[in-house]
Amino acid sequence: MAIYSLKETKQPPQSQTKAVAWLKENLFSSVSNVALTFIALYLIYLLLPPILNWTIFNANFDLTADNQSCGREGACWAFINANFKMFIYGFYPQEELWRVNTMFGIIVVLVAFGSLLKTSQYRAHYIIGSFLIYPIVAFILLYGGLGLEVVETDKWGGLTLTVVVAAVGIVASFPLGILFALGRQSKMRIVKFISVVYIEFVRGVPLITILFMASVVLPLFFSAGMDFDKLLRALIGITLFQTAYIAEVIRGGLQAIPRGQYEAADASGLSFVQKTVLVILPQALKISIPNIVGSFIALFKDTTLVLIIGLFDMLAIVGAATSNSNWLGREAEGYVFVAMVIWVILYSMSRYSKRLEVRFSTEHK
Amino acid sequence: MANSWVSHFFIKFFMFTKLKSLLYNNEVRAVLFQILAVVVIAYFAYQAFDNMMLNIEQRGIRSGFGFLNNESGFAVNDSFFLEYSPASTNLQAFYVGIVNTLIVSITGIFFASIIGLVVGIARLSNNYLIKKMATAYIEIFRNIPILLQILFWYSIALNAFPSPRNSINFFDSVFLNSRGLYLPKPIMDGDFYFVIASFVIGVIGYIFIKKRSDKKHDETGIVTNTIPYFLGLVVFLPMVVYFASGAQLDYPALKGFNFKGGTDLSIEFFALAFSLSIYTATYIAEAIRSGVESVDKGQKEAAAALGLKNTRIMRLIILPQALRVAIPPIINQYLNLTKNSSLATAVGYSELVTIFSGTVLNVIGQAIEIIILTMLVYLTISLVISLILNIFNKKMQIKGG
Incomplete structure (x- = not known):
């Protein structure tokens, strides 16, 4: 009668553990995979050294340096330090x-x-x-x-202005967007027609033409005495633009509500306003939240366009700072800095919207 | 149908019997509400129009579209296909703007599609490095505003490329410098029609061959490679005819400080097309990735079980199904790219917004007409693109479902 005892488990062969196995699996599993690895390494070799040299190794980190003493081989980060307040606050x-x-x-x-x-x-x-x-x-x-x-609005600028334009755009376009979304779903033909024409018109043209419209044409529509603030004109343009996109996002939410909800609200004798505010919108808005955040991200990116109609958002500050004779020719540093700031903001927002999407999608399954 | 609710309303209205309940009738309310909405909008539109006419009169701005026939008086850097000079009319400048918008958009769409397809597939690769690099590319370039990218690449290109005197020279016929790319241009004289004719014949011939090979494929399963025929008929044949007819190329040459002759693509065009391509490619890559992920895993496994190799599984099984899902968002991105090409005005590539809403507007000052014309062009483009999308969606619906 044999007595079975537990034998010690053998370790897997070295070739299947840890680093070696990982490399084999992910980088060298087949001939074509090896080729791809080398292509990737070559691309990294081409791209990374110049970028690192410019931003770090050849760059001048002496924050008190001026344009001459900085040198031209690498980035001159003193430029950012000297103009930092302007990047954040504009001319405030x-x-x-x-x-x-x-x-x-x-x-x-x-x-x-x-x-x-x-x-x-x-x-x-x-x-x-x-x-x-x-x-x-x-x-x-x-x-x-x-x-x-x-403080007059022409003193506003930099990141402050970017945030103001984006925030006003989203807050003001939200109620308007809800109205147009309801209008597009409405059974009233004229209301529906107006909503569809507005939404499709705005979505069919570039934002820049709407900004031109707001900055050049809009003042003509009001009596001559009214002097329009430049920032206000941009805000009106941005809001009109964003309204159409928010309306489409909310319409998506409205369409996702089961018919039974509408019918049940009608059967309970609720009026149109009660039905919409108490039953439909709370559900529709909740479903739309991830897409609203997505639309806000797009708006945040689009706010840079206000520089074309002469406002000094963060991107326009690069031009303003480098036209100063002390800092000629430092556009690249400015663009890279602005890109990094905006990238961090946008990337965290898009992560947040992904998380929301996951959270809401599990609740509805 | 259109009259039914009107007549319905009147019937109800003239039945005086239940006047009070009429106010609580949903349909009557709807009609009243809409009349109210129209009156309010009409009132504001009238006010705006009235103010506008007054303002225009006071500022001495003319109105109407007469300015289109005036001499434009400004030069344009890039003009393709169309003859244009400062003596041309504003209308011709408008056409040049439209052509330039279309050219930069089509260039951008072409390269964005290629980069997007490659990166989208790379992101699904088994290779760790390739996958991570594709992800990094997408996350970096998607989260930087397109205008910032355009300005950045423009300033880089201005500094990185040599001056016209020190141009990068390819065979004395192609030159690259900080002003742009200079290429030889075919001289279009009488013989050039032979080239166009041979091109048309080549295309028709290729379509015929392709149809026959498709039919053969359907009947027998034998696949013929039609790419040599394509190269021969569509590319090679017109070239042979072109050189046989004794035609020549107009080469660019350095005269003074700049190049004369040939055809040139300005550095603004490069910066714009490049930025639009790499920005839009990130969205196309994401669309392709979600398309591929939407294909059922069983499809791949079934194909592998039939003994197909990885590349053929991708090309014959996965991609055709993935593209059905991916193409509508991709076409949307094409539209976005076309709309984003209007940002050319920040670097001064002479497309529609730069020429028309910029230069012509500054000279003429008739903001309303000019901006409305500009918007109409973009509206037409987006209507055409959504029409294409609708046709595509109809075709792609799974039949018999």
């Missing part, structure tokens, strides 16, 4: 910068406080209240009034 007066900082600070506080309320029943009130009150506070802080010195 030095002694008033605390107002911009306060404006951004309040956002952080609002978001932090909001995350504490995650389970509270007052969360919706809090969010809606913030969206209604905060824009007024931010406007007074940025523009002035109530004892604060007025």
